[in-house]
Amino acid sequence: MIRLGVCGWPVAHSRSPRMHNAALAQLGLDDWHYQLLPLPPHLFTETVKALKPLGFRGVNVTIPHKEQALALADEATETARAIGAANTLTFNDDGTIHADNTDAPGFLAALNRSAYDKTALVLGAGGSARAVLYALKQAGAKEIHLWNRTPARAQALAEEFGASLGVATADIVVNTTSVGLRDPEETFKALPIVADELGAGCTVVDMVYRNGGTLLLNTAKANGADVVDGLEILVAQGAASLERWTGRTAPDKAMREAVTDIAR
Known part of the structure; x- marks a missing residue:
């Protein structure tokens, strides 16, 4: 099982799991799963660094961890460095952590x-x-x-x-x-x-x-x-994150339907 997730505090409200799991299903990636990762600030860095051995390919990062996410990364895109915060972390095969920012x-x-x-x-x-x-x-x-x-x-x-x-x-x-x-x-x-x-x-x-x-x-x-609505931004940034992790074009229509269905 290849795992993905979203780290935040609080994070129970997040629709990212519903959105990403719908996308993974659409892409036929049945051995991938996206989950919530509620992490208080004092546990964020330590926990994220331990995720790769647990089968995680990457995580999204939300309030209040985005600046901390950039700080713990081994490498980062120019966009993430210019912004000074990251919302997408990818765990590389060599054990390093790559940071990106798809919020902008x-x-x-x-x-x-x-x-x-x-x-x-x-x-x-x-x-x-x-x-x-x-x-x-x-x-x-x-x-x-x-x-x-x-x-x-x-x-x-x-x-x-x-x-x-x-x-x-x-x-x-x-x-x-x-x-x-x-x-x-x-x-x-x-x-x-x-x-x-x-x-x-x-x-x-x-x-x-x-x-x-x-x-x-x-x-x-x-x-x-x-x-x-924040849901539109959620879909747009989520699609960019998913493409980085999977190397596949994100099915943004399925992602949008997954989050808007629950909003009705």
């Missing part, structure tokens, strides 16, 4: 508008925020603003990626925080944005996904904004 291309693939010459507001300063900032810069965004609940962390990240610190009205708003992840009643009012500003002409992206959509996306959609 996944974000751009799911975004339903060009970011070129647009203004953007990124909420959060973790590994996902790093990928989004990198992607927006690569796509030619005119101006990027960054906010985080910990100002010092936001300031360091803003300086690194050439973003402006603070909140401003923007063409593209991206939530990379965990607001709404644990508690379905948790509102985006914990974020420094006003519902009336999320209207027509604005694209709102939420990396968090929930059955029926997050309150942030539902409010923005009701106000006339274009919205991008």
Whole structure:
């Protein structure tokens, strides 16, 4: 059995196993299996380094481990190093660990508008925020603003990626925080944005996904904004990870159906 998984804390909400196992079945890889790997931060590095002998080919990495994932890798893509975080680890036959970041291309693939010459507001300063900032810069965004609940962390990240610190009205708003992840009643009012500003002409992206959509996306959609659900980004980045592990073209249609069926 060749094993794959997703490491996070928390991770029980993840639809990656359903998505990847549907893809593996579509590809006829019956001896492959994808699973949840709930890992608290203090056990992450030690546990990941022990996965190869257990039959693991690779793992996805989610909150809060993405920066730690890059740090433990023996080698990494230029994209992962430029972002400073990894969401995809591959265990090589020689025992080394390879790091990649498919969040950035996944974000751009799911975004339903060009970011070129647009203004953007990124909420959060973790590994996902790093990928989004990198992607927006690569796509030619005119101006990027960054906010985080910990100002010092936001300031360091803003300086690194050439973003402006603070909140401003923007063409593209991206939530990379965990607001709404644990508690379905948790509102985006914990974020420094006003519902009336999320209207027509604005694209709102939420990396968090929930059955029926997050309150942030539902409010923005009701106000006339274009919205991008975290599920679309999940599929795009997951397909890129799967192709790295298997060497096969990912069946993204089967992957999308697997995660959207459960969302209905």
